[in-house]
Amino acid sequence: MKNLNDTLPELMRRATENLEPESSDLVERGMARGATLRRRRTALVSFSGAAAVLATAGIIVSGSQLFAKDAEPPAASTPTKQSATNTGRVAAKPATLKETQATLTKLLPPRLKVAKVNVWDDGGGHQADLSLNDGKGLSLISLAIRPAIGQSPGCSDQKPGTCVTRPDGSRLTVVKDEFEKRTPGVVYNHIYLVRTGGESISLSSYNGNTVTREGAVTVEKTRAAPALTAAELTAIADSDLWRFPAKPVESTTSEKPQPPSPGASKPAVPVQQTLQTLKSVLPKGLQVSQPKTRGGLPADYNAASVLVNDGKGLSYVEVFITYQAMTVKKCGVEGAPNHCTLRADGSVAGWDKNSPEYSESRQDKEGVLGNTAAIHFPDGRYITLTSYNAVAEKGSKHTRPKPAISAEKLLDMAGNKAWKFPGTK
Template sequence: MNNLNDTLPDLMRRATENLEPESTDLVERGMRRGTILRRRRTALLSFTGAGAVLATAGIVIGGTQLFGGTGEAPAAGTAGQSVTEEATGPVTQKETLATLMKLLPANLKVTKPQSWGGNGFHGASVVVDDGHGPSKISLGVTAPGADGTCAMDPGTCKTRPDGSLISVEAYGPTYGEGNPGGVLRNSVTIVRPSSGSISLISFNAAEEKGVDKSRAKPALSVEQLITIADSQTWRFPLQQKVPTTGPTKPEPKSPGAGKPVVPVQQTLHNLKKLLPRDLTLTRPETWGGGTAGHNGAAYVINDGKGLSRIDVFVSYEQPVTKCGPEGIAHCQVRSDGAVVGWVKDDPSYSDARQKVNGVLANRVEIHYPDGRMIGMTSYNGPQEKDARHTRVKPAFTPDQLMAMANDKAWKFPGTGTR
């Protein structure tokens, strides 16, 4: 059995997978072509919020009893009553959406219905309004197979008498660092034994990201979400059969397989040698190395105009031979066959956090025909995210970054004998 906390983040991600994702940077887009990027500091949807304590006698959040107690005052009336007989048979995405709308409290005005899914998963969403402002409701329903256990996480989930597992979050912030935009969510995930799983989220805004809050609290409380998720009217998508058409095609061998590894300190040293000598260098950082097949290195520099992070990433990848719709911006193929690209003043966020932090980036990439890849980035702050900008522009222009990236001193790490 899987640990429930290994399963639930994926369920909730799928429940909101039609929402606009955070903007990805230039090197991240290269990952779609096999590039390995440095670790990300992205805040993922989580069910183990510090304010949530699920106890044996009930779930308590911020001093409020959610099971077996008075609970919080409902924000939008009582959820629709569940029926006693469970429906059977295959279900379509539109029918899943219709079930959600049927189970919502009658006093809500419902707009913007959407449904999506496939491969044993159905998603749906609506925007509701009880007179206090719009609130998005997102749903994910999966086929049987997402089982789990609470054994390793007794404080964050509960096994109920019927064998189902439940995890909740009340007033979880969309972002850390002050939660710009003020968007909060109530969420519930229930995994039914041999039946399927249901994930429900209510936001205090018309969207999860890219907007400010439109009301003080989500329209539906955790208790109401539990009532809706517990309804026996839900029908689950069919489990997808594993194709048996033959052996799967093996992944192509990386051009870096078997090539010598490069110490990450050498990558950091190369970066330092290429930087102007009149800069103050602080916060040296490295990642990757060994047999990982990629190296990263960074400094925070100061030229008298404020702190600016600069980082470099070198690796092997499946060769890139042309510019593509999901590739790097301002892309061109050079006479030596290398695919190069750059972007200027790229914002770190596509939502309210950008107005707060204001961090911009200049980036360049070079993809060589033999699979070598290098990316360099300069920021107008000490880090990419979760910090405010410290200068108007990044310290290095795209032209300056490209000149450094083109230097012949760079060594590209392989995986060694692995």
């Protein structure tokens, strides 16, 4: 499922590629990528980023809690022992993709039946998505397994409570019953194990399964709870049956220089002009206050925001426009929005509605939701519009049940021909 965009499985895959855990929020990194999308969750569907996004290289949610009883859980199926690879002695013969799939399937508890399998080599390790069924509904489990690349398995760079260094020197991170930020109702259990030799295993279990809708692959809720607990995921990762993929071969060719931004030859647009355009495309009948702007030269983007009120409470509305060096030309790839559509003019458009702003307990306290729309034009232009049910994206409680402007209306506003995109000329 390589094209699983902006969902937790893909975030976790990308996160484990570098194998260097960070301490940022886990999902808040979705769509913001590169210098052109440098701010926030909504900048590339929005995101800035499940919980970086959701994720970071260790897939760590800052609000997640690690319970000591999960550090040494019972076995998931058959009893296992500390493996030779867990002490750094990796099997001489690397595992094939088929062998990785077989190992994961063998280690699943007997109550789980495999309904669908998707495995692939991402160039740095093996990944797998399995749809499981125990009679209570389908549940997705995602695996990313990678060979050692020389990193230290210590927990010194982690926030307290998210990671433990175990007696054998391995590092274990556990996330339990965490909300998947961009898919209402979906929760997951996640573990990330780095063995003493540097090999890593990332496993996640969801109370949802993958679906394809309007050209986009996402995870939707299919059951009350994930099929596998964090303890069971840890037991699977601890098994001595694992053999690790071969190390990737380093390229001897120099990387090609990045192409110049499509906006390099375009004239700059005053950020105040962007603000005025935002006001002009707002639905009629709204009270507008507190206009603000960001970006403008020498930055390569313009952003503007206002508070609007339709009589049901204040709602923060923001626009972000830029030219992207790496253009998005189809759905189902990194950077493509949720609920994605490839339009006749070649643009890639999508939306997301009532998306929780936080992935942990802050969401229950503050209740901030966002509607977002985004369009990637084939010439590199990119625009995203967001409306919140609060007076700010973060740091304040909700002021109304839902955002003032619907996702569908935001998409209509984003396609207005009045927008002028800022170049860097």
